[in-house]
Amino acid sequence: MVKVATWNVNSVKARLPIILDWLRDFAPDVVLLQEIKCTDDSFPRLEIEELGYNLETHGQKTYNGVAIASKSTIEDVVKGLPGDANDEQARYIEATVFGNLRVASIYLPNGNPIDSEKFPYKLKWMDRLRKHTEACLSADQSYVFAGDYNIIQNDDDVYDATKFAHDALTHPESRGRFRSIVFMGLTDAFRALNNATHQYSYWDYKAGSWQKDNGLLIDHILLSPVAADRLVCSGIDRNPRGKERPSDHTPVWCELTTEAPDHPV
């Protein structure tokens, strides 16, 4: 089995004690991190490597930044989402782990406010992600595209949909693009096995959102068809959100069988 998790940590340095505890307790095989908020050379590698993980990072100063930690070797690394050489925001890293599993750590732009340049940036970024995903799917391979998608897929994935009715996370242009990606043949690893509504991965720091369970489900794991055939279980680990000095996000995870099932070509 390969246990894969995605977690927006909101600064890897500020979160290091919680991350190390969680790696020891939850023992994922692969972790896809977002919002590390540091450059590659300032990433706290040694502490994580001591727990048996290899690391690949795609960071930048202050903002964004993504990384892959794996108990296996990490090969064929791609840093940055293809499709715009001028995009300087570090929001995408992709690599092969455990020999046959391609994983991507995705930090999709938030896009708010809608009347700013941030919203068209989000939409263009999603167009690039769709094109890149399409290219990936032309190979019959296990792919895990996971991360902070900044998309509320349905109104029952948010504590109060009316508050987000005119938000970049629910906007029809955002949701439409997300669905166009999923509808190419991807499986939502959490939703494939969990029917309960109001299951969240993010709670605002403000207004006691965690205590009131006023959350959003915006962190998603999307599987290619071959990876979906390997899916065994999935879930959201709320424990890290309840600790002292937490991230506002908590890990979403899934477990895949080690070997890809036989497929007719």
Add this chain to the structure above:
DNA sequence: ATGCCAGGTAACACCTGA
């Protein structure tokens, strides 16, 4: 209508996040 909380940077205030 706005701030709420948190992190980073740089400076004792501002930007960003969702």
